[in-house]
Amino acid sequence: MRLTARAAILLLAVAFSLPAPARVRAAEADSTSAGGGASAAVGAFVEPPPEETEGADYDVEPADSLSEGSIELGVGASGAVGSKPRQSRRVRFSDRKLGGSVREGQGDPLAGGNVETETRAGRIGVGRLAPRWGRGLLLGSVPEPWAVAPSDRGTGAPVRGRSGQGAWYRAGRVGALETLCGRFQKRDLAGARACGGGLGLGVLGDRWGHAQASLSLARGRAEHELALDRGGRWRAEVAIRHAPGPLALTTWARGGHPGFRSLAEPLRSGPSRVLGMELSDDASWGRIRALAALWRFQAGRSGARAALEVERRFLQHGSLAMGFEERHGAHRESGRVPGFRQGGWGEWHGSVAGMALALRHEVLGARRLGRAAVRTVTAMRLEIEGPAGTGIGITHSTYRVRSGETLYLTETASDRVVLRAVSGTGRRTRVEARAPGAGGNIHAALDVPVATGARTGATLRPQWTLEWTRRARSR
């Protein structure tokens, strides 16, 4: 841990030694529009949630909102060279009282939809469910043991999750009463939760008599939740957020029975004991974020993670970010135990008029300072804006992943973010083009994967997508 501390001090020293810009806010706004996509394309040490199959691609839908009175249509096709194309269709709409989205397509993991409307007695919806009660011990848990809040559960989450399918009803503007029924993880469940004055009481059960209850309290800076099942197993969690100005400190702790499993999301039940701390400072010069967490699933299966991320924004439309992290033990309840991992990453992005470039390099090793690397990735992303709303984006990644490990490369499409699972040694080039056409926007992408190493130069089957979208006012 001494080395960890040294590396942290070094990173802090590098970050603080840079001069502070005067116009950083304006530069940030510009750089976000030009390089934000680039930043998102190259990603961090990302992994899909534990309920997904390890080593498989994972698609998620960003929760971008549609303005009231708008409708969005999308028609697309995708495939690989030498195979039959697959069609997809989607529609999203938002009106004063009615909103929703429907998506269909053969083999599309995001196929399905949801519709919700407002009635005199409250709001009702049907379709995809991703609720979050309290701290998420019953519904809406965090995917990783070191996370303080999930990004794909609950209202306001940046990503639309899919924990179940069913219907829900929420009475009152602040959700004084919430009921739901649906199918979660091959199990039919029904539940209800009443809230008032920060206090929430929820019950969830299935047709075979399994039931769980949740009591939560959110008051001031603190959130508490206690969850129980009929066998007397329990979990309790408390999180306290202290945010004086741009500096925010969040601490959380969880305790309970190792055998407690959420009925709705058993694979997300997480560790029975967690102690975590997250510090973030969104200052004018940039951002700093530090995280430390310890957890234990059961006897003999525990883990820890410490991470530090420093981002420095520059005056001239760019930023430099560096991160360091160390992991111990297991971060999944089952499966192999990765053990010790230490690594770091650096990412730079800059832009000039009509062009943005982002570079990223990351290494994660089984020994200190990234040695005995289990995965190494170098990536670049270039975005060029052309005339009349046209544009080109090129992303190229080279990677080397040790046998038994999986790396997830983040690819951003017009309607989704894909975590592309790769392994071995190889490269991947993604070329995207967008242009206005047929009253909407046309987006085309071509992925060219190349395996190297033992199969040097072997070009795998390129994959392509073509999509047309149109957004219009419905009234």
Place this chain on the structure above:
Amino acid sequence: MRGGRALPLALILGASAAGAQDFDSAALPGPADSPCAFIERGLPPLPATGVEASFTRWWGLPGLETRAIAGMASLRSLRVAAGWSQTGEPDIGWNAAGLALGVTRAGGGAGLRLVARRDRLVEPGTEAAMRLEARAGLEAGGGAWLEPARGVRVWAFVPQAWAGGTAPPLDRPLEIGVSCSVDRAGERDGLLLWLTRGSPSGDSPADHVAGAALRSGPITTWGHVRDRPLRGGIGLAARARWLTVGAAVESHPDLGETVRLSLEILPPRPGPS
């Protein structure tokens, strides 16, 4: 590999990432004012009219030489370069034609490159004589650079994002780099420092280079060190009006010395390049 005859060449060249092949030039890294470098890296230069001839002797082997000639032109922000090169002796060598297209903006540029190769000698009746893809190959890639602050340049290029037909003699993965120029505005003297990282090729390790160049009037000298194995090189370029002559030598502990010579005719432009 190149039909079998060129296999020894490929093994020698591939034994150590040399960073360039058909249009190698005695030029500084990154977006250099060189038609050959533009074709080789896909990084469009700011000034874009000129002609260049280059000669490279790989690892001191007399039969392993690359001769190239290239020219470039510009139309507003568009840049185009085309060239032709010949490597090796007639019975084991190949010819290559290269084309680079790019666009530059204030403080940045991006380009695409295409290189087609064909074996110089194709014996009748062989597989190479019957199948085009057995005697010829094509590679496509590109690069981009940006100047995020005055004197600082960041670049990335992928020379072989796609390759078809016979495999290129060198596997050239993604390279990223940064350079910092320390000079006063309007003066022709200055210091340039750079770092580059070439991604691992196959099972070989990554390639890191650190270098420095000193510019004094029309003379530029530079040196660099490269890791795994540790080695280095030096270079010298002199400019007289439209004419620039460059020479660079890079040593290798096992393979010998690589010598690069280049002759450029470029219109003079004010300020340091």
